Amino acid sequence: MTDYNELIEEMLEKVQKAPRYTGGEMNAQVKPWAEAPLHFAFCFPDTYEIGMSHLGMKILTGIINEQNWSLCERCFMPWVDMMALMKEKQVPLFTLESRRPLREFDVVGFTLMYEMSYSNVLAMLEMGGIPLLSADRGEEDPIVVAGGGCASNPEPMAAFIDAFMIGAGEDLIVELNRAILDAKNEGLPRMECLKKLAQIPGVYVPAFYRAEYNPDGTLKSFGPVSPEFPARIEKRYVYDFDHTYFPTKFPVPYTDVVFDRITLEIMRGCTRGCRFCQAGMLYRPVRERSLETLVRQAEALVASTGYEEISLSSLSSGDYSCLPELIRELMRRMKDRRVSISLPSLRIDSVLKESLEETQQVKKSSLTFAPEAGTQRLRDVINKGVTEEDLIEKVRDAFEGGWSSVKLYFMDGLPTETEADLDGIADLARKVVAEYFRVPKEQRAKGLRVTVSASTFVPKPFTPFQWAAQDTIPVINEKQEHLREKLKIKGVNFNWHAPNLSFLEACFSRGDRRMGLVLKRAYERGCMLDGWNDQFKFDEWMQAFADCGIDPAFYANRERGKDELLPWDFLDCGVTKEFLWREKEKSDRAEVTKDCRQGCNGCGIQRYKGLCSYAPRKEERHADPGGI
Amino acid sequence: MRIQAVFEKNERVRHIGHLDIQRAVQRGLRRSGLPVAYSNGFNPHILVSFASALSTGACGRREIMDVTMAEEVEPALFLEKMNGAMPPEMRLLEARRVEDRHPALTALLKAASYDLTLRDPGQAEKLIAAVDAMMGQDRILAVRKSKSGLKECDIKPLIYALRGKGSHLYATLALTERETCKPGMLLDAMKNAAGIPPEEEVRMLVIRTALLGEDGEGRLAPLESL
Numbered sequence: 001m002t003d004y005n006e007l008i009e010e011m012l013e014k015v016q017k018a019p020r021y022t023g024g025e026m027n028a029q030v031k032p033w034a035e036a037p038l039h040f041a042f043c044f045p046d047t048y049e050i051g052m053s054h055l056g057m058k059i060l061t062g063i064i065n066e067q068n069w070s071l072c073e074r075c076f077m078p079w080v081d082m083m084a085l086m087k088e089k090q091v092p093l094f095t096l097e098s099r100r101p102l103r104e105f106d107v108v109g110f111t112l113m114y115e116m117s118y119s120n121v122l123a124m125l126e127m128g129g130i131p132l133l134s135a136d137r138g139e140e141d142p143i144v145v146a147g148g149g150c151a152s153n154p155e156p157m158a159a160f161i162d163a164f165m166i167g168a169g170e171d172l173i174v175e176l177n178r179a180i181l182d183a184k185n186e187g188l189p190r191m192e193c194l195k196k197l198a199q200i201p202g203v204y205v206p207a208f209y210r211a212e213y214n215p216d217g218t219l220k221s222f223g224p225v226s227p228e229f230p231a232r233i234e235k236r237y238v239y240d241f242d243h244t245y246f247p248t249k250f251p252v253p254y255t256d257v258v259f260d261r262i263t264l265e266i267m268r269g270c271t272r273g274c275r276f277c278q279a280g281m282l283y284r285p286v287r288e289r290s291l292e293t294l295v296r297q298a299e300a301l302v303a304s305t306g307y308e309e310i311s312l313s314s315l316s317s318g319d320y321s322c323l324p325e326l327i328r329e330l331m332r333r334m335k336d337r338r339v340s341i342s343l344p345s346l347r348i349d350s351v352l353k354e355s356l357e358e359t360q361q362v363k364k365s366s367l368t369f370a371p372e373a374g375t376q377r378l379r380d381v382i383n384k385g386v387t388e389e390d391l392i393e394k395v396r397d398a399f400e401g402g403w404s405s406v407k408l409y410f411m412d413g414l415p416t417e418t419e420a421d422l423d424g425i426a427d428l429a430r431k432v433v434a435e436y437f438r439v440p441k442e443q444r445a446k447g448l449r450v451t452v453s454a455s456t457f458v459p460k461p462f463t464p465f466q467w468a469a470q471d472t473i474p475v476i477n478e479k480q481e482h483l484r485e486k487l488k489i490k491g492v493n494f495n496w497h498a499p500n501l502s503f504l505e506a507c508f509s510r511g512d513r514r515m516g517l518v519l520k521r522a523y524e525r526g527c528m529l530d531g532w533n534d535q536f537k538f539d540e541w542m543q544a545f546a547d548c549g550i551d552p553a554f555y556a557n558r559e560r561g562k563d564e565l566l567p568w569d570f571l572d573c574g575v576t577k578e579f580l581w582r583e584k585e586k587s588d589r590a591e592v593t594k595d596c597r598q599g600c601n602g603c604g605i606q607r608y609k610g611l612c613s614y615a616p617r618k619e620e621r622h623a624d625p626g627g628i
Numbered sequence: 629m630r631i632q633a634v635f636e637k638n639e640r641v642r643h644i645g646h647l648d649i650q651r652a653v654q655r656g657l658r659r660s661g662l663p664v665a666y667s668n669g670f671n672p673h674i675l676v677s678f679a680s681a682l683s684t685g686a687c688g689r690r691e692i693m694d695v696t697m698a699e700e701v702e703p704a705l706f707l708e709k710m711n712g713a714m715p716p717e718m719r720l721l722e723a724r725r726v727e728d729r730h731p732a733l734t735a736l737l738k739a740a741s742y743d744l745t746l747r748d749p750g751q752a753e754k755l756i757a758a759v760d761a762m763m764g765q766d767r768i769l770a771v772r773k774s775k776s777g778l779k780e781c782d783i784k785p786l787i788y789a790l791r792g793k794g795s796h797l798y799a800t801l802a803l804t805e806r807e808t809c810k811p812g813m814l815l816d817a818m819k820n821a822a823g824i825p826p827e828e829e830v831r832m833l834v835i836r837t838a839l840l841g842e843d844g845e846g847r848l849a850p851l852e853s854l
């Protein structure tokens with residue numbers, strides 16, 4: 001093994017933000033290399049500041065290190081200055097803990113949180129000394145695995161990843177590592193090891209599956225190359241969410257990271273069924289952690305990290321059944337230690353005034369509401385069960401409670417959107433402003449700030465909009481221009497994003513294996529760190545599509561038919577295609593679907609006994625006649 | 629009551645800036661469970677101060693923190709709890725009790741000692757050979773970066789001691805709120821004396837080995853002994 005330490009020390013003196021690469025944080029686990037036979041490099045395909053804000057990474061690295069036979073080190077995407085130096089000095093990408101190159105690990109795992117980090121995966125593989133293509137890897141190379149939300153459509157990454165983990169990783173990662181270690185001990189060749197992995201429930205090994213295409217470019221067939229591999233791969237679930245592994249300590253970064261605080265996952269899943277929301281469909285069913293468990297975790301984490309803030313996290317924290325009790329209990333315990341409690345992703349129809357007042361006691365940050373669409377019609381289309389009265393009432397409570405800063409999140413380009421829906425956004429913003437001035441001057445806080453953010457809608461797999469076309473870039477530009485004009489309102493700020501990134505995201509989110517060719521080509525043309533505005537090279541991406549003879553509009557702007565075979569159809573992610581199509585048809589009619597708490601909607605999860613607490617218990621049929 | 633503790637900032641965390649070190653200590657104090665005192669106001673923080681900010685890239689062997697406690701705490705207990713709560717990269721070495729009226733660390737600080745490791749043996753040889761001649765000059769000119777731009781100044785009165793050995797330079801330099809000679813300024817002057825062109829990069833590891841104040845007889849002595 002070459003010792004790169006001297007060179008790394010020299011590079012660290014020259015780069016910006018060297019602590020991105022040095023580790024040594026409180027609670028960072030450094031296991032001696034020889035102590036565990038299986039070495040896992042956990043790679044987050046973005047910079048340290050982003051990766052270290054990610055709860056999933058803390059959970060999984062904790063689990064791997066907890067097994068006495070495996071150790072886990074961390075690796076992040078270096079910034080451009082560091083990359084240039086590494087290239088110049090020929091230093092391979094190394095882990096924070098032992099500073100070993102990625103290629104020296106048995107398993108190299110990537111977490112795929114968003115599509116625009118895919119090019120970073122390629123960059124990290126290459127810098128780590130690992131062949132880009134799974135097919136080019138030899139006996140000495142690590143097994144490259146990936147998981148995370150984006151693994152629900154693994155196809156664009158199929159050429160680069162040896163094995164995908166579909167669904168909850170808590171148990172799966174241990175089973176996968178165990179199988180890799182057994183194969184290593186038995187001296188199995190790489191292909192035999194991958195065959196073993198393909199037998200683990202929830203594991204997808206792309207090398208054993210073949211895709212064929214029709215002349216019009218749509219998928220003709222997809223399936224395993226031999227009957228020894230499953231035709232459908234079922235994702236993994238956590239059944240006992242209250243007792244699932246949760247780290248009682250995690251590394252505390254020295255430098256500012258995006259979320260620099262304790263994150264308590266109070267709930268997984270969401271009962272509301274917003275039709276655009278992939279997380280809401282993928283993380284079904286809703287499962288809560290008990291108050292006792294959460295209080296215990298909070299106590300342990302405050303003691304082990306010394307953080308001064310706890311944030312409660314879930315898709316819809318306001319729906320947590322004992323939210324006021326939880327907040328009250330946490331505040332009672334944390335007061336003398338000056339630890340504040342914050343609630344992100346606050347849903348406008350769920351939080352009680354009481355708990356609003358309590359959070360404010362500790363910390364008064366800006367309140368966030370997400371009506372997503374400007375009119376009731378469009379909110380019904382997307383099944384966002386929020387009314388204008390709800391919103392206005394919550395905003396009034398907030399203004400009366402001493403808040404003066406409100407953020408409103410919307411999407412543009414939603415299916416069936418018209419000009420009236422865009423105008424509705426401005427109307428809503430105006431009503432929010434009026435509500436502020438309705439509070440008597442001496443009662444309200446000074447400095448009204450209403451921030452309206454509009455992001456471009458990206459249709460995602462495993463949602464009722466998986467068949468939908470995304471608006472083209474010129475159409476989105478026009479819509480944003482319209483919004484900019486309409487939102488010239490005193491006290492209102494408008495934030496928008498150029499649609500280029502959302503367009504690419506749409507290509508990848510519903511891409512097939514051919515998108516992998518585009519990705520590789522774009523990477524060769526210098527595309528990486530695409531999530532960073534100043535690094536994103538849209539023209540190079542378009543050139544990469546052209547080089548490969550692939551039309552991006554085929555993926556982004558094309559409406560799919562009911563019977564089209566979709567690239568991710570071979571995965572069973574819980575919700576059935578029939579349910580999604582039913583939801584799509586209801587959406588066409590602007591018909592809403594009720595919250596699961598008012599009765600099961602037959603999404604498919606009810607097939608798993610004991611998983612969803614709102615699904616019918618026994619064999620009784622659920623209410624919806626269209627169910628499976 | 630207050631507790632003054634000597635701590636280390638080692639090689640692994642040498643690129644952490646002062647503000648982040650401060651925060652790491654605050655969080656360490658929180659983890660320790662010790663009865664620390666908080667400031668009042670909207671964003672309460674733990675009352676802890678430091679003798680001097682240590683530059684990004686530098687290690688410190690005997691840095692000093694001064695913590696105000698809400699209750700009496702034995703220094704030995706402080707040391708034990710904090711060493712259980714801080715990363716090994718920032719170990720605490722000793723702790724003592726000081727009275728509330730004991731002057732603030734910054735008011736006592738006069739100078740600091742440094743161990744500068746030169747990475748290039750050739751450069752080290754040239755620089756060390758130039759020490760005596762440079763110290764024999766009436767004035768040692770160096771460029772100071774200040775808010776109003778670059779300013780030339782004489783750093784000779786700011787150098788208490790300077791000697792070289794092997795690949796190391798050992799220097800004691802003024803460090804007060806009014807007058808400071810940073811290791812980089814010293815190095816620039818030495819490059820000049822050794823005939824090394826200013827644009828030539830000289831890599832060195834800066835280790836601050838002691839923070840010094842003046843004892844009753846006006847001699848430099850470690851701050852933690854005053």
Ligand code: SF4
Nearest residue numbers: 596600601603606612
């Ligand atoms: S099984 Fe029924 S209640 Fe459970 S998530 Fe699906 S639709 Fe909702």
